[in-house]
Amino acid sequence: MKRRLLLVSNSTLHGSGYLDHCQQHISSFFGKNVKRVLFVPYALHDRDAYTKTARNKFKTLGYEVDGIHEAADPVEAVRKAEGIFIGGGNTFRLLKSLYDNNVVAEIRKRVMEDGVPYMGSSAGTNVATISINTTNDMPIVFPPTFSAIGLVPFNINPHYLDPDPNSRHMGETREQRITQYHEEPDTPSVLGLREGSLLLVEGNKATLLGSTKARLFTSGKPSVEYDPGSDLSFLLSDAR
Amino acid sequence: MKRRLLLVSNSTLHGSGYLDHCQQHISSFFGKNVKRVLFVPYALHDRDAYTKTARNKFKTLGYEVDGIHEAADPVEAVRKAEGIFIGGGNTFRLLKSLYDNNVVAEIRKRVMEDGVPYMGSSAGTNVATISINTTNDMPIVFPPTFSAIGLVPFNINPHYLDPDPNSRHMGETREQRITQYHEEPDTPSVLGLREGSLLLVEGNKATLLGSTKARLFTSGKPSVEYDPGSDLSFLLSDAR
Numbered sequence: 101m102k103r104r105l106l107l108v109s110n111s112t113l114h115g116s117g118y119l120d121h122c123q124q125h126i127s128s129f130f131g132k133n134v135k136r137v138l139f140v141p142y143a144l145h146d147r148d149a150y151t152k153t154a155r156n157k158f159k160t161l162g163y164e165v166d167g168i169h170e171a172a173d174p175v176e177a178v179r180k181a182e183g184i185f186i187g188g189g190n191t192f193r194l195l196k197s198l199y200d201n202n203v204v205a206e207i208r209k210r211v212m213e214d215g216v217p218y219m220g221s222s223a224g225t226n227v228a229t230i231s232i233n234t235t236n237d238m239p240i241v242f243p244p245t246f247s248a249i250g251l252v253p254f255n256i257n258p259h260y261l262d263p264d265p266n267s268r269h270m271g272e273t274r275e276q277r278i279t280q281y282h283e284e285p286d287t288p289s290v291l292g293l294r295e296g297s298l299l300l301v302e303g304n305k306a307t308l309l310g311s312t313k314a315r316l317f318t319s320g321k322p323s324v325e326y327d328p329g330s331d332l333s334f335l336l337s338d339a340r
Numbered sequence: 341m342k343r344r345l346l347l348v349s350n351s352t353l354h355g356s357g358y359l360d361h362c363q364q365h366i367s368s369f370f371g372k373n374v375k376r377v378l379f380v381p382y383a384l385h386d387r388d389a390y391t392k393t394a395r396n397k398f399k400t401l402g403y404e405v406d407g408i409h410e411a412a413d414p415v416e417a418v419r420k421a422e423g424i425f426i427g428g429g430n431t432f433r434l435l436k437s438l439y440d441n442n443v444v445a446e447i448r449k450r451v452m453e454d455g456v457p458y459m460g461s462s463a464g465t466n467v468a469t470i471s472i473n474t475t476n477d478m479p480i481v482f483p484p485t486f487s488a489i490g491l492v493p494f495n496i497n498p499h500y501l502d503p504d505p506n507s508r509h510m511g512e513t514r515e516q517r518i519t520q521y522h523e524e525p526d527t528p529s530v531l532g533l534r535e536g537s538l539l540l541v542e543g544n545k546a547t548l549l550g551s552t553k554a555r556l557f558t559s560g561k562p563s564v565e566y567d568p569g570s571d572l573s574f575l576l577s578d579a580r
């Protein structure tokens with residue numbers, strides 16, 4: 101299992117610039133051997149503008165960026181990629197575009213079999229997991245399935261948000277939403293990654309990185325908090 | 341067109357009990373001729389407990405409640421219904437159950453052709469519209485389509501929430517989410533119903549009721565605020 105993943109909760113932390121809060125993790129994740137990163141901007145409407153944003157940031161870290169939408173054949177672009185970064189935006193739009201462009205299976209193969217490093221942020225983290233069932237996004241388009249690339253066998257909830265005791269709003273809290281998910285049969289664990297959190301996966305080892313704790317929800321069990329630095333490798337084999 | 345709809349943003353307003361804030365509207369909507377209301381509890385996991393909650397409240401208003409899940413044949417229950425109330429919870433679970441139980445077309449027929457009054461709250465309001473594309477809920481199950489009962493030709497966003505200028509959270513605001521929806525082609529208007537708002541539809545007349553303004557989002561146009569009492573009938577013919 102050659103899998104290497106950097107799954108980021110959010111691309112921008114309040115008060116800092118695009119990917120600033122995790123740039124050292126990005127540099128050590130892609131390392132010196134990767135020169136070019138294939139960027140997937142499908143989650144936002146303006147793919148050119150989004151690719152420019154990613155390109156400008158990655159340039160400061162020493163990497164060239166190719167937008168997958170700039171390639172004549174997106175599957176071929178995945179086949180040749182040295183590294184992959186899928187950015188955030190709307191998860192439904194992103195997943196539908198991944199299927200429309202026939203790249204889901206090819207990305208899975210490249211990451212799981214060839215060890216191509218995969219970085220995801222927000223929606224790009226959702227689609228790396230078993231399914232998009234725990235995205236926060238609005239279902240603005242209908243994808244052919246909620247099953248995703250499946251690089252890990254559990255779910256992630258990015259931008260995880262604690263209940264606000266002062267709120268007068270009566271919509272479900274994030275915890276209530278995840279609890280509703282776990283009322284459904286055979287639903288895997290959900291790792292709530294607060295803004296500022298990242299999960300690094302290397303083969304069968306998973307480590308929580310970043311500046312905040314993460315909260316793990318498992319069906320039928322009390323939820324558990326994990327500090328940055330925690331070993332979460334058990335999630336890779338024991339998702340239920 | 342006999343359609344009569346009472347589309348409520350939220351079942352419970354902060355600081356008051358279940359359906360308290362709209363109980364006078366409920367009484368005048370179902371009136372004296374309706375004796376029994378068919379309740380659809382599909383949006384929550386515990387259908388019996390949910391039906392009990394609705395039954396207790398409607399009893400204080402003079403109506404008996406039948407849970408659709410208690411009927412041997414849910415389609416037959418819709419055929420015999422004097423009035424329908426679909427409660428809130430998870431919109432994806434609700435829509436999937438409506439399709440699993442084959443009641444979508446029958447509810448549409450009863451409301452549009454026979455004039456059976458339809459009340460929806462939150463998720464029950466989402467499914468009354470053209471589609472569930474503008475629900476706030478988590479996609480915990482995969483419905484066969486996002487197309488809904490289609491009693492009105494536009495979308496509603498229940499629990500509409502204004503951006504919080506003090507928030508440090510970087511997830512999309514509600515307005516940004518609806519804007520992303522309108523980046524997609526041929527998307528209808530979205531009526532953002534704040535908590536405390538209701539929309540009453542009688543034939544081809546639509547009136548905003550309740551205690552708060554509503555915000556209307558139309559693709560390619562600036563959004564517009566409407567006061568309680570506003571005539572929104574134009575939405576019934578001119579959804580784009």
Ligand SMILES: [Ca+2]
Nearest residue numbers: 189190223237
């Ligand atoms: Ca998003």
Ligand SMILES: [Ca+2]
Nearest residue numbers: 429430463477
């Ligand atoms: Ca809900």
